[in-house]
Amino acid sequence: MTVxxxxxxxxxxxxxxxxxxxxxxxxxxxxxxxxxDLFVAEERKPLLGAVALAGLAAALVxxxxxxxxxxxxxCLTTAPDACSYTADHFTLVIQFLVLGGxxxxxxxxxxxxRRKLPAxxxxxxxxxxxxxxxxxxxxxxxxxxxxxxEVASLPAFALVGxxxxxxLSSExxxxxxxxxxxxxxxxxxxxxxxxxxxxxxxxxxxxAGLQDxxxxxxxxxxxxxxxxxxxxxxxxxAVPFHFWVPDTYVGAPLPIAGYLSVVGKAVxxxxxxxxTVVAFPAYADIWGPAMAVLAAATMxxxxxxxxxxxxxxxWSAVRLLAWSSVGQAGYLLVPIAAAAYxxxxxxxxxxxxxxxxxxxxxxxxxxxxxxxxxxxLNRIADYRGLYATRPLTALAMGFFLLSxxxxxxxxxxxxxxxxxxxxxxxxxxxxxAVIMGVNVVIALYYxxxxxxxxxxxxxxxxxxxxxxxxxPARRRGPAPVTAAIALTAVAGVVLSGYPQLVLRFAANxxx
Numbered sequence: 348m349t350v351x352x353x354x355x356x357x358x359x360x361x362x363x364x365x366x367x368x369x370x371x372x373x374x375x376x377x378x379x380x381x382x383x384d385l386f387v388a389e390e391r392k393p394l395l396g397a398v399a400l401a402g403l404a405a406a407l408v409x410x411x412x413x414x415x416x417x418x419x420x421x422c423l424t425t426a427p428d429a430c431s432y433t434a435d436h437f438t439l440v441i442q443f444l445v446l447g448g449x450x451x452x453x454x455x456x457x458x459x460x461r462r463k464l465p466a467x468x469x470x471x472x473x474x475x476x477x478x479x480x481x482x483x484x485x486x487x488x489x490x491x492x493x494x495x496x497e498v499a500s501l502p503a504f505a506l507v508g509x510x511x512x513x514x515l516s517s518e519x520x521x522x523x524x525x526x527x528x529x530x531x532x533x534x535x536x537x538x539x540x541x542x543x544x545x546x547x548x549x550x551x552x553x554x555a556g557l558q559d560x561x562x563x564x565x566x567x568x569x570x571x572x573x574x575x576x577x578x579x580x581x582x583x584x585a586v587p588f589h590f591w592v593p594d595t596y597v598g599a600p601l602p603i604a605g606y607l608s609v610v611g612k613a614v615x616x617x618x619x620x621x622x623t624v625v626a627f628p629a630y631a632d633i634w635g636p637a638m639a640v641l642a643a644a645t646m647x648x649x650x651x652x653x654x655x656x657x658x659x660x661x662w663s664a665v666r667l668l669a670w671s672s673v674g675q676a677g678y679l680l681v682p683i684a685a686a687a688y689x690x691x692x693x694x695x696x697x698x699x700x701x702x703x704x705x706x707x708x709x710x711x712x713x714x715x716x717x718x719x720x721x722x723x724l725n726r727i728a729d730y731r732g733l734y735a736t737r738p739l740t741a742l743a744m745g746f747f748l749l750s751x752x753x754x755x756x757x758x759x760x761x762x763x764x765x766x767x768x769x770x771x772x773x774x775x776x777x778x779x780a781v782i783m784g785v786n787v788v789i790a791l792y793y794x795x796x797x798x799x800x801x802x803x804x805x806x807x808x809x810x811x812x813x814x815x816x817x818x819p820a821r822r823r824g825p826a827p828v829t830a831a832i833a834l835t836a837v838a839g840v841v842l843s844g845y846p847q848l849v850l851r852f853a854a855n856x857x858x
Contacts, residue, residue: 363420366434368409369442370481373449376402377474384467392466396457399470403450403477410439410446429549431488440698441484441617444705448610449477451709451834455602455716457827464509464600472502472509473606480610484617487625488548489538492618496534496582499614500527503607507599519598526581526591534578540571541626550626557629572630575622576637582615585680586644589673593652596669597662601719604665605712608672609705616679616701620694624686635687638680643782646677650789658727658800664715665725667793668708671751674790675704681767681783685774696763696770703763703842707750710835714744717824717832727797732805740824741801743836750839752794753787758843 364371379402380395387394416436423429453473456464479498486492504527508520542548544564545556560568581588596604623634653670656663682696715725717740722729734741750757753764764787771780 361420363418363432363434365409365412366418366420367432367485368413369406369446370478370485372406372409373402373446373474373481374478376405377471377478380467380474381471384471387467393457395466395470396453399474400450400453402474403446403453406477406481407443407446407450410443413439423549429487429547429552431491431549432485433487434485437694437698438485440702441613442481444613444702445480445484445610446477448606448613448705448709449473449480451713451831452602452606452610454827454831454834455605455713456600458825465511469506469509472506476500476502476506476606477610480614483614484621486621487550489541489550489553489622489626490548492550492621493531493534493538496614496618497531499611500531500582503603503611506603506606507595509603510600513598515594515598516600517598519595522591523595526588530578530581530588532578533574533581537571537574537576537578540567541575542571544568544571550621553626554628557627569630569633572627572633573637575627576619576634579615579619579622580641583612583619583680584615584645584673584676585641586648586673586677589645589648589676592673593666593669596672597665601665601712601716601725604669605709605716608668608712609709612672612676612679613701613705616676616683616697620683620697623683624694631687635684638684638687639776639779642677642680642684643779644677645680646674646783646786649674649677650786650793654789654793656727656793658796661724661726663725663727664718664730664797667727667797668711668715671790671793672708674786675700675708675751677786678764678767678783679704681776681779682770684779685770685776688774688776689770693770693774696766700763700767703750703759706835706838706842707747707757707760710743710832710839711747711751713828713831713835714740714747717828720824727800730797731800731803734802735805737824740832743832745798745801746836746839748794748798750843752791754791754795756843757839759839759846760843762846 376398380398383398384395413434416434416439418434419430419432421431456469456473476499479495479500483492483495483499486495504520504524507523508516510516541553544560544567545553547553547556557568584592595607599607623638627634649670649672653667653674656667656670660666679697679700682693685693718729718733719725730744733744746757749755750760753760755761768780768783771777771783
């Protein structure tokens with residue numbers, strides 16, 4: 348009996364509840380909202396939004412006790428160093444980005460859920476997706492990684508198509524769903540091949556196993572590595588797996604488009620970093636060149652497509668932001684490619700760039716959501732004269748666009764681009780650094796063109812056939828949207844004044 352009891356005890360894993368608090372709090376609040384929605388009267392549905400905001404804020408606060416980055420849980424009893432959940436500095440930085448992005452998305456969505464979207468379903472889906480996104484950076488085995496990826500992705504399909512009766516929304520959700528399901532199928536096939544070659548799912552054990560793969564399994568292991576990377580390339584919208592992005596962003600509610608552009612990308616890049624740098628370092632000669640080529644193709648396709656957007660085309664502002672996000676994804680891939688040639692420290696550049704991009708891109712989508720209230724077609728031309736009607740909003744939008752371009756006063760954007768550029772040079776990828784430089788120049792044109800439109804004199808109503816009346820000069824925007832714009836603008840200004848904060852934080856964020 349004693350031997351049996353000891354055997355059972357050896358199989359029991361202890362749970363560090365503090366370590367798993369961020370995704371757990373988010374998931375529990377999502378379930379509370381789902382149940383509460385059944386009993387809350389329609390006129391009191393806005394309370395669900397307040398509960399969602401409080402839950403996301405509590406999840407962010409729960410990161411503070413974990414700041415030392417030294418916690419692990421769900422470890423193998425036979426190999427204590429192989430854990431499924433790790434709360435290191437890398438995990439905490441990405442969880443901060445994900446939960447902060449979800450909180451800003453929730454702020455932007457408060458008015459939409461009161462007017463257009465079913466509140467209970469919306470808040471449940473948003474928090475469920477955020478819980479999966481917060482779990483993913485802590486995942487240290489392929490099973491947990493794939494589950495977290497799907498928990499983050501599946502609610503996002505529904506969020507994109509939540510506007511009932513809207514053809515664009517339904518079409519966007521279908522394209523997003525089909526591309527993501529394809530990515531998942533490819534990823535699972537790759538994971539199964541890697542498991543067959545190594546006999547384990549834990550990332551650190553896979554890294555050790557791939558260093559000494561039997562000859563008859565080498566081809567299988569290489570195929571598994573390639574297929575796994577292809578699956579994550581779909582999630583990051585890397586070329587040629589980016590075709591779903593523009594239509595999905597146009598069809599989705601604008602706050603959700605912003606969420607996908609930041610949190611969705613953070614999820615994809617985090618998974619890509621974990622499988623390449625942690626699990627597959629033995630095959631750096633395969634994924635390194637592949638990441639470099641993907642980076643070059645992605646940044647070029649995204650920027651060229653953004654350059655071609657017509658200012659008077661319907662939804663051109665959202666389409667430009669969508670293609671811009673594809674181009675930015677190319678920059679984010681550069682340090683991952685560089686890590687194959689030098690060291691894991693290069694990943695800090697991706698983390699720094701992701702933090703900068705998350706702040707200013709969510710700010711740009713917040714301004715787009717505000718403008719869409721008076722100009723539902725959201726054309727770039729609709730931003731003409733924004734400074735005359737909403738001067739602070741125009742200044743904030745100008746700052747966001749200049750930060751994305753990497754120009755002063757958006758110093759944080761400049762520092763992030765220089766950091767990514769330096770990582771390519773240090774890795775000996777001079778050709779990739781040159782392509783990045785050319786793409787930065789291309790992007791300057793459309794970012795500066797949009798910025799100039801903000802400060803041009805507004806057209807009088809009827810001056811052109813497609814001109815729309817300008818909104819009243821003193822009209823105030825909804826308080827939650829204004830708060831989201833203010834928060835992102837303040838964060839961007841602070842980081843531009845003290846960019847070392849992000850760069851040092853990111854440099855210390857590695858596993």
